[in-house]
Amino acid sequence: MAFALPPPALRTKHHNTYVTNVNNVLAGENGGALKGLSLSAIQKEVVSLPDSIKTAVRNSGGGHWNHSFFWSIMGKTGSIAEAPSGDLKASIESTFGSFDEMQKKFNTAAASRFGSGWAWLSVNADGELYISSTPNQDNPLMEGIVDQPGTPILGLDVWEHAYYLKYQNRRPEYIASWWKTVDFDVVAKNYTAVKAGGLPAFDTPLA
Numbered sequence: 001m002a003f004a005l006p007p008p009a010l011r012t013k014h015h016n017t018y019v020t021n022v023n024n025v026l027a028g029e030n031g032g033a034l035k036g037l038s039l040s041a042i043q044k045e046v047v048s049l050p051d052s053i054k055t056a057v058r059n060s061g062g063g064h065w066n067h068s069f070f071w072s073i074m075g076k077t078g079s080i081a082e083a084p085s086g087d088l089k090a091s092i093e094s095t096f097g098s099f100d101e102m103q104k105k106f107n108t109a110a111a112s113r114f115g116s117g118w119a120w121l122s123v124n125a126d127g128e129l130y131i132s133s134t135p136n137q138d139n140p141l142m143e144g145i146v147d148q149p150g151t152p153i154l155g156l157d158v159w160e161h162a163y164y165l166k167y168q169n170r171r172p173e174y175i176a177s178w179w180k181t182v183d184f185d186v187v188a189k190n191y192t193a194v195k196a197g198g199l200p201a202f203d204t205p206l207a
Contacts, residue, residue: 002026018063018137025053025060039065039204040141047144058145062137064204066118069139070157072202073186080183087195088153088188095129102131103179109133110158110175117158121187122150123194133158151199153190154182 002023022042026034030053034042042061049057074080084092084099096102102121110119113133120132122140132140132148143149156178158171190200 012067015064015067018060018067021056021060022064025056028053039068040199043139043141044143046142058142059137062139062142065141066137066139066155066157068202068204069152069155069200072200073154073183073190074181075183075186077180080181081185081188082180082182084184084188086188088184088191091129091191105131106154106156107172107175110156111172113158119156119158120150120152121154122148122152123191124148124150127195151194153194153200154187 025031030050033045033049033053034057037045039061042057043065046054046058046061083089089099092099092102096105106119106121109131110133113119113135115135117133117135118137118139120134120140122130122132124130130148130150132146132150134140134146138146139155140146140148140150140152156175158175193200
């Protein structure tokens with residue numbers, strides 16, 4: 001078993017590095033701890049992995065999951081649902097007061113994450129929406145590692161390499177522009193899947 005980049009075939013050199021590194025773990029002497037696990041299942045098992053591979057899987061397995069998820073929720077402006085509807089909209093309004101208020105809280109989490117990391121809209125064990133941020137390549141699936149575990153339905157990469165070429169150090173401007181690429185039909189499907197006890201469905205192919 002080995003993981004491959006999701007389509008389109010070429011994403012970024014950073015993502016490819018995460019795929020290569022986690023595949024090196026799979027091929028190593030302690031790779032048996034990951035055998036048969038999906039990429040999402042690996043996130044949930046990071047805390048219980050052998051110390052010899054835990055950091056590599058946390059960083060590179062997390063990086064692969066985070067980026068694959070990130071690509072899956074975005075699309076081209078004009079061909080995507082740019083605002084939530086249905087049950088997702090109702091839940092956002094019930095939890096945060098309005099979509100605008102949710103965006104403000106999410107933007108604050110993303111802009112205030114020191115250094116590198118991610119901002120998330122997730123569903124907790126009680127089925128409630130919440131916003132969090134994580135450092136480096138951690139994500140809310142990593143129970144026992146992150147402060148606020150849950151299942152993400154929306155996530156934003158705030159590593160500097162995600163925006164520096166276009167926005168330099170203007171992270172808030174990058175965040176504001178990113179919202180225009182979010183496909184809320186996909187986010188709604190994630191929400192429905194998670195509320196039913198599942199996981200977000202996105203392409204994590206095996207080589």
